Amino acid sequence: MDLSVIRKSQLIPFRGVPLPNYFLKNMEKVGEFEADKTDVLIATYPKAGTTWMQEIVDCVLHGGDVRQCEQSPIHYRSPFLEASYPGIRTGLELLAEIPSPKPIKTHLPFQLIPTSFLQKQCKIIYCARNAKDNVVSSFHFDRMSKLKPDPGPWEEFLQKFLTGNVMYGLWHDHVKGWWEQRGNFPILYMFYEDMKEVKTGVGGHNVSDPLTHTHCRSTLPGQAGSGLDIPHAPSSTISGRTYSHCIRKLWNTPSLPNWPVLLLTKSKSASLFHCPVSQQDPRREIKRVAEFLGKELGSKELDTIVAHTSFNAMKLNPMTNHSNVPLDVLDQRISSFMRKGIVGDWKTHFTVAQNQMFEEDYCRRMVGSTLRFRTELSPGDNCLQ
Ligand code: A3P
Numbered sequence: 001m002d003l004s005v006i007r008k009s010q011l012i013p014f015r016g017v018p019l020p021n022y023f024l025k026n027m028e029k030v031g032e033f034e035a036d037k038t039d040v041l042i043a044t045y046p047k048a049g050t051t052w053m054q055e056i057v058d059c060v061l062h063g064g065d066v067r068q069c070e071q072s073p074i075h076y077r078s079p080f081l082e083a084s085y086p087g088i089r090t091g092l093e094l095l096a097e098i099p100s101p102k103p104i105k106t107h108l109p110f111q112l113i114p115t116s117f118l119q120k121q122c123k124i125i126y127c128a129r130n131a132k133d134n135v136v137s138s139f140h141f142d143r144m145s146k147l148k149p150d151p152g153p154w155e156e157f158l159q160k161f162l163t164g165n166v167m168y169g170l171w172h173d174h175v176k177g178w179w180e181q182r183g184n185f186p187i188l189y190m191f192y193e194d195m196k197e198v199k200t201g202v203g204g205h206n207v208s209d210p211l212t213h214t215h216c217r218s219t220l221p222g223q224a225g226s227g228l229d230i231p232h233a234p235s236s237t238i239s240g241r242t243y244s245h246c247i248r249k250l251w252n253t254p255s256l257p258n259w260p261v262l263l264l265t266k267s268k269s270a271s272l273f274h275c276p277v278s279q280q281d282p283r284r285e286i287k288r289v290a291e292f293l294g295k296e297l298g299s300k301e302l303d304t305i306v307a308h309t310s311f312n313a314m315k316l317n318p319m320t321n322h323s324n325v326p327l328d329v330l331d332q333r334i335s336s337f338m339r340k341g342i343v344g345d346w347k348t349h350f351t352v353a354q355n356q357m358f359e360e361d362y363c364r365r366m367v368g369s370t371l372r373f374r375t376e377l378s379p380g381d382n383c384l385q
């Protein structure tokens with residue numbers, strides 16, 4: 001690595017998407033990248049939990065043998081497809097060195113990913129994070145990254161985020177673009193908030209619908225194995241229907257997995273639904289990843305992956321915490337790469353006025369989409385480990 005050539009990048013539109021100027025001359029080659037059909041693409045908007053998902057996928061691909069994932073830093077085990085910075089080996093160069101199956105990281109919007117991933121029906125995991133926490137995390141990362149454009153003060157960065165004048169453009173377009181393709185290709189669409197949530201015993205699940213501000217809450221004793229994604233179902237469409245019926249209608253996807261059929265009843269409060277939900281926790285979400293990748297993991301292996309990929313473990317692990325990246329590239333004295341890892345940190349950054357402006361813009365941009373995010377978890381649900 002030649003540190004003397006490290007400079008902050010400028011954003012230049014590539015087919016309408018702002019990318020670092022350094023990436024541009026490499027993008028043609030990226031488009032021609034020949035994925036192996038066993039490769040797993042991990043796609044995210046930056047700072048949505050990419051590293052977390054990369055580590056989980058790598059552990060799953062190694063059948064839960066986490067020692068195999070301790071051999072080298074995550075950016076070597078799961079290269080960043082389109083990365084091309086001066087003085088640093090490109091993502092394509094790193095990819096050429098490791099055998100398949102391999103987890104490949106990208107932040108590209110759906111329309112820019114190499115067609116080989118789609119032609120070969122490669123498995124793709126998209127991990128999304130609510131916009132408010134996503135912009136906060138991006139702000140702190142850009143403060144310490146010597147490769148990304150200067151974020152300026154928080155207020156200014158928030159404006160840039162809302163106008164899409166940031167790397168990879170508008171968050172809203174990115175998350176929606178991938179969401180709309182999930183029925184057309186083997187795409188597992190995951191949510192950072194679902195991975196953060198921990199439930200024990202009888203639990204509640206608060207859901208805020210950003211468009212209607214409807215508050216839904218699902219409760220009932222955890223019934224192992226009946227895992228459902230209730231937070232993404234708008235309350236108005238599920239009343240009195242079987243869950244699978246509603247989900248199928250809602251997602252309009254013929255190839256949904258075998259969701260258990262459950263009768264939902266509506267309480268007097270008009271927004272209270274009762275249905276069996278399994279424990280919502282990283283274990284369940286990691287299991288979903290493993291099942292999607294066709295890997296059968298035993299209970300012990302799953303537990304090992306849960307522990308290995310917890311925030312605290314990854315913060316301490318030099319193979320995931322980027323401590324081996326020189327300070328000239330990522331100055332972690334300014335902000336830690338493994339910063340807070342929680343849902344709802346936006347509340348310590350947004351003013352009331354900023355929140356209102358953000359939500360108005362959000363509703364406008366997300367109108368018509370069935371995509372739902374949670375910007376907070378119920379007290380006790382935020383896994384701080
Ligand atoms: P914060 O800045 O909010 O702490 P990415 O990998 O896409 O760059 O995302 C980084 C964000 O994911 C950071 O968020 C980081 O702390 C969080 N993160 C990384 N590993 C995590 C884990 N194991 N559990 C929870 N959050 C994690």
